[in-house]
Amino acid sequence: xxxxxxxxxxxxxxxxxxxxxxxxxxxxxxxxxxxxxxxxxxxxxxxxxxxxxxxxxxxxxxxxxxxxxxxxxxxxxxxxxxxxxxxxxxxxxxxxxxxxxxxxxxxxxxxxxxxxxxxxxxxxxxxxxxxxxxxxxxxxxxxxxxxxxxxxxxxxxxxxxxxxxxxxxxxxxxxxxxxxxxxxxxxxxxxxxxxxxxxxxxxxxxxxxxxxxxxxxxxxxxxxxxxxxxxxxxxxxxxxxxxxxxxxxxxxxxx
Amino acid sequence: xxxxxxxxxxxxxxxxxxxxxxxxxxxxxxxxxxxxxxxxxxxxxxxxxxxxxxxxxxxxxxxxxxxxxxxxxxxxxxxxxxxxxxxxxxxxxxxxxxxxxxxxxxxxxxxxxxxxxxxxxxxxxxxxxxxxxxxxxxxxxxxxxxxxxxxxxxxxxxxxxxxxxxxxxxxxxxxxxxxxxxxxxxxxxxxxxxxxxxxxxxxxxxxxxxxxxxxxxxxxxxxxxxxxxxxxxxxxxxxxxxxxxxxxxxxxxxxx
Numbered sequence: 001x002x003x004x005x006x007x008x009x010x011x012x013x014x015x016x017x018x019x020x021x022x023x024x025x026x027x028x029x030x031x032x033x034x035x036x037x038x039x040x041x042x043x044x045x046x047x048x049x050x051x052x053x054x055x056x057x058x059x060x061x062x063x064x065x066x067x068x069x070x071x072x073x074x075x076x077x078x079x080x081x082x083x084x085x086x087x088x089x090x091x092x093x094x095x096x097x098x099x100x101x102x103x104x105x106x107x108x109x110x111x112x113x114x115x116x117x118x119x120x121x122x123x124x125x126x127x128x129x130x131x132x133x134x135x136x137x138x139x140x141x142x143x144x145x146x147x148x149x150x151x152x153x154x155x156x157x158x159x160x161x162x163x164x165x166x167x168x169x170x171x172x173x174x175x176x177x178x179x180x181x182x183x184x185x186x187x188x189x190x191x192x193x194x195x196x197x198x199x200x201x202x203x204x205x206x207x208x209x210x211x212x213x214x215x216x217x218x219x220x221x222x223x224x225x226x227x228x229x230x231x232x233x234x235x236x237x238x239x240x241x242x243x244x245x246x247x248x249x250x251x252x253x254x255x
Numbered sequence: 256x257x258x259x260x261x262x263x264x265x266x267x268x269x270x271x272x273x274x275x276x277x278x279x280x281x282x283x284x285x286x287x288x289x290x291x292x293x294x295x296x297x298x299x300x301x302x303x304x305x306x307x308x309x310x311x312x313x314x315x316x317x318x319x320x321x322x323x324x325x326x327x328x329x330x331x332x333x334x335x336x337x338x339x340x341x342x343x344x345x346x347x348x349x350x351x352x353x354x355x356x357x358x359x360x361x362x363x364x365x366x367x368x369x370x371x372x373x374x375x376x377x378x379x380x381x382x383x384x385x386x387x388x389x390x391x392x393x394x395x396x397x398x399x400x401x402x403x404x405x406x407x408x409x410x411x412x413x414x415x416x417x418x419x420x421x422x423x424x425x426x427x428x429x430x431x432x433x434x435x436x437x438x439x440x441x442x443x444x445x446x447x448x449x450x451x452x453x454x455x456x457x458x459x460x461x462x463x464x465x466x467x468x469x470x471x472x473x474x475x476x477x478x479x480x481x482x483x484x485x486x487x488x489x490x491x492x493x494x495x496x497x498x499x500x501x502x503x504x505x506x507x508x509x510x511x
Contacts, residue, residue: 064404085408091401095423095500107419108411137500157409 013160013191014073014082015040016061021069023056030056031217036210040074043184043192043229044222045206047199049249054195054212055088055165061193062163073161084157086164090150092138098125099134102153124152127186144175148182155186162187164194168201177233180204184230199245203238204231211248220248290470295477298470306459310478313455316372316444317486320379324436327380328387329429335388336395337417349388357382358446365451375447375455382443383436390435394428395421427501430494437490441483456482 015038022032030053038044048054059065063080073079092101102121103113111117125131128148130141138146147168154162167183168176176198184205196202202209203225211220223241225231231238272292278284279291286294299306331349334341361378368374398421406416448457456475463471495503 059404062404062408064407081410083408085405087401087405089401091399091405093402093420093423095426095498104405104419105409108406108409108415110412110415139500139502163408 013041013189014075014077016079016161016191016193017070017072017074018057018061019070019072021057021060021067021071023053023060023065023067023069025053025056029216031212034069034217034219036219038191038193039207040191041189042207043187043194043205045202045209046193046195046212047197047202047209047245047249048212048217050197052212052215052217057212058163058165058193058195079161082159082161084154084159084162086150086154086162086167088166088169090138090146092146092149092153094138097135097137098130098141098149101138101149102156104153105157121152121156124155125149127155128152128182144171144179147171147175147179151179151183151186160190162190162192164192166195166197169197176201181230199242199249200233200238203241203245204233205229209245211245213249287467287469290473294470295473298474299477302471302474306456306474306478309454309456309459309475310482312372313441313444313448313457313479314482316375316447316455317379317440317482319372319376320383320443321436321440321486321490323376324380324383324440325387325433328384328432328436329391331384331388332391332395332425332429333417333422335392336421337413349385353385357443361446361450364447370451370453374450375444375452378447379440379443382439386435386439387429387432390432391425391429394425397428398424426498430498430501433490433494434487437487438483440486441479445479 018034018036018038021034021036023030034057036057046054046057056065056067060067060069061071061079062083062085063071064085071079073082092098093104096104099118099121100107102125103117106113106117122131122134125134128151130145130148130152133141133145133149138149141149147170150167154164164183168179171179180201194202194205206223206225207229208222208224210222212218213220223245225238225241227235276292279289290298331345335345357378360381361374364374364377368377402420402424403416406420411419444455445457445460448455449461452458456479460472460475460479463469463475495501
């Protein structure tokens with residue numbers, strides 16, 4: 001386990017309850033009457049065929065889309081302001097160094113990036129193995145490194161809730177496995193909702209896996225794979241579940 | 256391959272001068288219609304001090320116009336981005352202002368601002384203002400939506416987003432506007448000088464032509480072209496230095 005320094009008073013992560021959510025897109029109803037629970041301090045993976053609305057659902061929870069429905073945390077405090085977002089692209093600013101990218105949130109909130117923030121950012125960069133690249137611009141990094149920098153930026157926000165929209169989909173298979181291991185260890189203890197189209201990724205990282213399918217889309221009952229995350233990619237139970245999920249996702253698309 | 260580029264430029268220039276000389280000698284044109292290159296060169300040599308004085312005047316007008324126009328254009332684009340009211344009131348006005356040719360109001364500017372430098376700087380500023388505003392505003396509007404989403408989840412104020420994301424992301428667009436501005440700025444200054452001035456290359460050309468000193472006109476024109484090209488290269492180089500992160504897939508291939 002990598003030790004990452006942060007405020008020791010970090011509050012415990014809340015569970016997220018989404019109730020009666022409805023969203024349309026381009027004149028089409030994506031889903032309505034949708035309920036979902038993301039358990040506290042655990043990772044929920046959201047699987048589904050492409051175009052089913054899983055990214056939209058995540059954006060709805062993040063407050064980036066306006067739809068109907070209620071997003072609430074079980075500790076009664078508002079969800080907005082306690083979310084860190086990680087998107088499909090790394091979204092690194094091309095003109096800023098890796099370190100400046102990691103500390104972007106602090107500057108955007110109008111704060112100074114002092115020695116304390118720099119130290120914390122450097123520690124996070126060390127945790128993702130990029131401390132020797134802190135001064136580089138993103139265009140000098142490989143795709144995997146860029147995504148690791150994005151992960152460090154997400155962690156720098158130090159929010160109890162982390163929403164990830166297919167964060168590793170642009171990476172090659174091997175780099176993706178490495179990133180999954182890294183994310184699982186660094187995001188432990190936070191409430192994570194991760195959208196992915198990769199059943200293996202969902203089964204490796206998710207404490208619970210939900211499948212969104214159909215039109216309008218419905219959520220499956222949660223699948224809870226056994227064992228600690230990140231689960232080894234070669235475990236027979238995992239592979240059997242993966243095969244089952246693949247069949248289900250293809251069926252969901254044909255329907 | 257810097258030397259190669261320079262060599263190509265020189266070969267092109269030599270070819271053009273040769274064609275010009277041939278045309279003058281074969282068609283036997285009188286020197287007051289089209290002077291040969293050797294006459295113009297001689298004039299450049301003889302009247303160097305005179306040309307330099309007027310060129311300095313014009314160059315100052317162009318540079319001042321460029322600075323002022325860029326400043327005004329940049330501020331206008333920022334205002335348009337920041338405020339919906341500015342977009343509603345200022346944008347139609349901006350577009351309408353472009354419907355009036357700057358050349359048409361040159362006499363008015365001279366009337367209001369006098370025969371001195373101010374009216375020429377105003378001309379150059381006016382002619383630069385629109386391309387800078389339009390391209391910078393375009394860049395400010397086309398910020399990558401993913402960055403804006405990210406900024407929203409980070410709890411950024413609109414002002415912080417403008418400062419840390421929108422403006423840096425729009426700098427390449429501003430750079431295109433600046434290149435365009437550098438190319439048209441000399442037009443503004445010279446037109447201003449034609450309408451009424453007591454110094455500058457445009458003034459010199461007008462008077463030389465009236466006195467059938469066509470070779471002097473050409474010499475002034477040559478200096479003006481040098482000024483314009485030099486200014487463009489300077490702006491281009493500055494912009495590239497300022498934005499090293501910008502990928503340039505066309506030029507970088509040619510320079511290797």
